Amino acid sequence: MICSFSFSQIKQLDSAYIYYSKAISYHEKNNDIKAYKYYIKSKGLYTILNLKDSIAKCNLSLFSLTNSKNNLKKDSKVFLDEYYQYALAKNDTNVLTISFFRYAQYYFNSDSIQTSSNYYKKILSITKNINTKANIYANLALLYTKKFPDSAQMFFDKTLSLYTQEHKNQLFSTYINYANFFQQSKQYNKAIEQLKKAEKIEPTKFNLKYKKILYGKFANCYKGINDYNKAYKSYALYNSYRDSLNNTQQNIAIADLDKKYETAEKEKQILIEQQKKKQNRNLFLGSLSFLVLGGGIGLLTLTNSRKKRLLAEQQQELEKQKNLTLLKEQEIVSINAMIDGQEKERIRIAEDLHDNIGSVLATLKLHFENLKFNREKKQFNQDELYQKTEKLIDETYLKVRSLAHAKNAGVIANKGLLVAVKLMAEKISNANKITIHVLDFGLDERLDNNLEISIFRIIQELITNIIKHSEATDATINIALYDQNLNIIIEDNGKGFIYDKTTLKEGIGLSSIGTRVQHLNGTFTIDSTISKGTSIIINIPIT
Numbered sequence: 350m351i352c353s354f355s356f357s358q359i360k361q362l363d364s365a366y367i368y369y370s371k372a373i374s375y376h377e378k379n380n381d382i383k384a385y386k387y388y389i390k391s392k393g394l395y396t397i398l399n400l401k402d403s404i405a406k407c408n409l410s411l412f413s414l415t416n417s418k419n420n421l422k423k424d425s426k427v428f429l430d431e432y433y434q435y436a437l438a439k440n441d442t443n444v445l446t447i448s449f450f451r452y453a454q455y456y457f458n459s460d461s462i463q464t465s466s467n468y469y470k471k472i473l474s475i476t477k478n479i480n481t482k483a484n485i486y487a488n489l490a491l492l493y494t495k496k497f498p499d500s501a502q503m504f505f506d507k508t509l510s511l512y513t514q515e516h517k518n519q520l521f522s523t524y525i526n527y528a529n530f531f532q533q534s535k536q537y538n539k540a541i542e543q544l545k546k547a548e549k550i551e552p553t554k555f556n557l558k559y560k561k562i563l564y565g566k567f568a569n570c571y572k573g574i575n576d577y578n579k580a581y582k583s584y585a586l587y588n589s590y591r592d593s594l595n596n597t598q599q600n601i602a603i604a605d606l607d608k609k610y611e612t613a614e615k616e617k618q619i620l621i622e623q624q625k626k627k628q629n630r631n632l633f634l635g636s637l638s639f640l641v642l643g644g645g646i647g648l649l650t651l652t653n654s655r656k657k658r659l660l661a662e663q664q665q666e667l668e669k670q671k672n673l674t675l676l677k678e679q680e681i682v683s684i685n686a687m688i689d690g691q692e693k694e695r696i697r698i699a700e701d702l703h704d705n706i707g708s709v710l711a712t713l714k715l716h717f718e719n720l721k722f723n724r725e726k727k728q729f730n731q732d733e734l735y736q737k738t739e740k741l742i743d744e745t746y747l748k749v750r751s752l753a754h755a756k757n758a759g760v761i762a763n764k765g766l767l768v769a770v771k772l773m774a775e776k777i778s779n780a781n782k783i784t785i786h787v788l789d790f791g792l793d794e795r796l797d798n799n800l801e802i803s804i805f806r807i808i809q810e811l812i813t814n815i816i817k818h819s820e821a822t823d824a825t826i827n828i829a830l831y832d833q834n835l836n837i838i839i840e841d842n843g844k845g846f847i848y849d850k851t852t853l854k855e856g857i858g859l860s861s862i863g864t865r866v867q868h869l870n871g872t873f874t875i876d877s878t879i880s881k882g883t884s885i886i887i888n889i890p891i892t
Contacts, residue, residue, distance in 0.1 A: 358398060365394035369407065376414060381421055384414055405435040405444075412451060416458065426455060446472050446481070457492060465492055483511035487523060494530050501530060521550045521559055528566055537573035544570065561590040577736060581743075588747075700806065700861075705748055708773070708813045713741045715780040715816065737779050744776075766801040767792045770808055770826060783816060784823050791830035796891065803869060804835070804889070807862055811839050811885060814859070819843025819883065830891065837887040845877045 354362065372387035392407035408428040415425035429451050436444040449471045456465035469485050469492070476482060490504035505527045512520050524547035531540035544567055552559045564587040571580035716738040723731055767789055774785035795801070808826060815824050821843030829836045859875070866873040871889035 354398075361394050361398060362400075365391045365398070365403070368394070369403075369410075372410065376410070381414060381417075385411070385421055385423070388414065401435060401438075405432055408432040408435070409447070409451070412455075416455060429455060442475055446476055453488070457488070462492055462496060479511055480516075483508050483516075483519065486511065487519075487526070490530070491526060494533070498530070498534060505530065517550050518552050518554065521547050521552050524550075525559075525562060525566065528570070532566070532570055532573070535573065537570045540570045541567070541574075557590050557594040561587055561594055564590060577740075703810070705806070705809065706745060708809045709741060709745050709748060709776075711813050711816045712777050712780055713738065713745065715777075715782040716741060719781055734781075741776070765792075765795045766805055767828065769801075769805050770828065773809060773812070774826065777812065777816070783821055785812065786823075786825045787828070788825065789828045792828060796835075800869070800889075800891075803865060804837070807865055807887070808837065808839065810862055815839075815841045815843065815883075819845075821882065833891045835889045835891055837885075837889075839885045839887075840882060842882045845879045845881055845883050847879065848875050848877050 368387045368391035372384045372391060375381075375384035375387065388407055388411050392404060392411070395403040395407060408431045411428040412425050412432065415421055415423040415428065429448070432451070433448045436448040449468045453465045453468035453472070456462075456468065466489060469489050472485050473482060476485075486504045486508040490501050490508060493501035493504065505523065508523050509520070509527075512523065514520075524543045528540040528543035528547070531537070531543065544563060547563055564583045567583035568580045568587055571577070571583055716734060720731065720734055720738070723734070767787075771787050774787045778784050796804075812824065812826075815821055819841050821841035824839065824841040827836070827838040827840075863873045866887055866889065869889050871887060874886040875883065876886070877883040
C-alpha cells in the first residue's frame, strides 16, 4: 500500500508515525498537553492520507488521554463516537467490544450506572471469551456496589464462578474487591471470609503489593469486630510487606538509574569514536591537498599550522584556567547548597515532630485525663480506654520510626489527604473528650503528594491547638474542592479568643501556619468570638 503513495505522501506518512510515537512518549511521561498536541497532528496527517485504521488508533488514544484526570478540559466522548462509527463500518466483533468497553468506562466515571451497565451487557451479548465475561462481571460488581448491593453480590459470585485456580491474580483481586464490598456495609465477618480465601492464593506478580493490601484489609476488618489482637498481628504483617515493597521499589529505581548511566556512557563512547573518524578523515583530506598543491604551498601551510597550533595551545591553557576557576565556584555553590539543605531538613524534622508526634501526644494526654477522671466515677469502660491508650502509644512509636526511616511515609502517602484527616479525627474522637466531624466535597482524586502532606500538617496543627487551648467539646473539619480551589473550614464551640489582641509567636503556631498557607499562594482567615468558638478559613489554589 505504501508503494502506491507519492513521495510527498510517504513523507506525510513518516511524519504521522513520528508524531504518534512522540505522543505516546509524552503520554507515558504524563505530559498531557504535548501528548494531545502530537496525537492531533498525527490524526490530521492520517486523515489527509485516508488511513482509517490509523485514524481509529489515534481516536482511541485521544479518548484514553482526555478521559483521565488532566488539565486539557476536552470532551473525550467526541473521539469515542468517531471510533464507534469506525467499528460499525468495520463490523468486527473485537473492535465493537473495545468501543462498548470504552463507553462503559466513560459512563462508569461519570457515575451513570444504568448507561454503563447497558454497554457492559452489550459486550456479554457478543463475546464468547470466558476471560472477557469474567472481567465484565467484575466491572459490573464494582459498578453496582454503591447503590445496588444485591446485584453487586450476584456479579461477584458470577465472576468467581468463571475463574479457575489458574487465574491466581484475577481470583485474588476479586476476593479483595468482594471483601471491600462487605467491609463498606460493615459486614466484617463476611469480609474476613473473602480475605481468608485470598490469603490461600499466591499471586504470580505484584506479590508484595497484593499482600500489603490483604493484611491492611485484615487489620481494618478485625478492628471492626473489636478483635484487636488479630488486628494488631495483621497490621504488623502489613508493615512488614510495606517495608519490603518500599525496599524493592528502591532497588528497581537504582537499577534503572544504573541502566540509564550505562546507556549514556555507551552513547558518549559512540560520539567519541565518530569524532575520531571525522578527525581522521579531515587529516587524510588535508594530507592529500598538501601533496597536490606542492612543496611551496605546503611549506607556507606548515608555517601557518605551527602558528595556529601555538595559538590553540595558548587558547587551551586559557580554557584550562577558566575551567579550574569554574570548578572552584561550583564547589563553593555545592557546599552552600548542602548547608542550606541540611538546615531545611532540620526545620522539616522539627515541624514533623511538632505537627505529627505532638498531635498524637495531645490525644494521648486526653486519654490519661479521662483515665484519671474515671478512676473514681466509673462512667465508662476503663479497659477499652486502656486499649485505646496503648494503641496510641504504639502509633507514636511507629510515627517516630517512620520519621527515622522514610520521607512522606504513612497514610498520607499511601491513601491520601481525606483518609488521613478522617483517621486523625476518629482517633481523637475516641478519647471521649472532644468529637471531631469531617465533611468533604469534590475530593474524588488524589492531589499532589507534597501538597497533600503540607495541607494535612496544617489541619493537624489547628486541631492540636483546639485540643490544647479552646476547651471545645465539638469541632468540624470541612474540606471542599471546586473550580481548582481547595477550601478548608475548621470550626469549634470552644471559649474563643480576641484575635487582634493575641500575640502570635514566631516559629511553630498560628504564625507558622499562616506562613505555610502563604507559601502555597493561599489565604488564611480567623474569625473568633469569646464564648462562641472559633472559625478558621483557608483557601488554596490547585494548579
